[in-house]
Amino acid sequence: MxxxxxxxxxxxxxxxxxxxxxxxxxxxxxxxxxxxxxxxxxxxxxxxxxxxxxxxxxxxxxxxxxxxxxxxxxxxxxxxxxRPVPQSDRPEVRAIIDEPDPVRKLARYAAMATAILRRIKPVHRVLRAAAAASPTDAGLQDVLAGIEHERLLGSRGPAEHLHALGALRPDLPPARAAAQIYVLTSTENFEKLTEVCEWSEAEYEEWLTATLTATLLDPPYRDKPH
The missing domain is CATH 1.10.357.10 (Tetracycline Repressor, domain 2)
Structure with missing residues (x-):
């Protein structure tokens, strides 16, 4: 026994x-x-x-x-x-959480988002094209809707983290901050900037860092030297 x-x-x-x-x-x-x-x-x-x-x-x-x-x-x-590892326990996410400076925190987040978008872009494009060509495919439509819901839900993590630190703009509720993170990190924006506008991924990452910083952070955190 x-x-x-x-x-x-x-x-x-x-x-x-x-x-x-x-x-x-x-x-x-x-x-x-x-x-x-x-x-x-x-x-x-x-x-x-x-x-x-x-x-x-x-x-x-x-x-x-x-x-x-x-x-x-x-x-x-x-x-x-x-690997069955929660997102919050992955090294790149732990590095973002452990970074004390909000601007550098967002720079790390932008780097992680860029790496994810590089991987996911061809898959997301294929699924979008298939869904557009087959609007009656309820299963595929549900998959894409679920992906967008998960992305929005996932954007709450960084928004609420910044809010808990007191680094989020005081006039910006975490839910509204999450919505802006969700839109700024969309695959479609990444495609347009790196393909149509012919930006490099490094330029996209720099833009995303600057835009997230200007959009989300309270000026005392945003404007201080780093």
């Missing part, structure tokens, strides 16, 4: 590790196919074949079918990996 109890956590950890590796393989295969062929022309069977898994395994990992697969691709691309 004692030996059985010792084995169970180990077996559970191995199963979890295997499931994570499988999800990563599926997400990688699906992302490559969707970017090269488009969402509509990518089939679940093709993804399963490219990932080296059974079709049933694919549906087990993505029980919502193709829209759920698209969300898996988006989530893993956004995070950069499939």
């Amino acid at each position: 004692t030996e059985q109890k010792k084995r169970r956590p180990y077996s559970s950890a191995l199963r979890q590790e295997h499931a994570q590796a499988t999800r990563q393989k599926i997400a990688t295969a699906a992302r490559e196919l969707m970017i090269s062929k488009g969402y509509a022309d990518t089939t679940m069977a093709e993804v399963a074949r490219e990932a080296g898994v059974a079709v049933q395994t694919l549906y087990t990992s993505c029980p919502g079918g193709k829209p759920a697969l698209a969300k898996l691709v988006y989530d893993i691309t956004l995070a950069g990996d499939d």
Whole structure:
């Protein structure tokens, strides 16, 4: 009995590790196919074949079918990996939280946002194009709506953090600050500035830092030397 109890956590950890590796393989295969062929022309069977898994395994990992697969691709691309680590515990986020200076804090945030936008841009563009071409695809429409809701919800973290520090403009409620962060860090803005306007990513990051600083921070924090 004692030996059985010792084995169970180990077996559970191995199963979890295997499931994570499988999800990563599926997400990688699906992302490559969707970017090269488009969402509509990518089939679940093709993804399963490219990932080296059974079709049933694919549906087990993505029980919502193709829209759920698209969300898996988006989530893993956004995070950069499939590790079960909360966003607040990731090193880049901890560095932002631990930075005492609000301007440098926003500079770190802008750098993190730029790296995320670089990764997510091709996936987001494919999903937007597919949703525009298939407005009756309720599953895909729900995925995109959910992504936007999650982005807005995620923007509350930095807004509330600045508010708690007393660094947010006194006339700017955290909810309104979150809305501005959400808009400024949109994939569409990143695309327009780096593609249409032909800015470098470094120029985008510098602009985002300056704009977030001017928009969000109380002047005493914004204007002091750094």
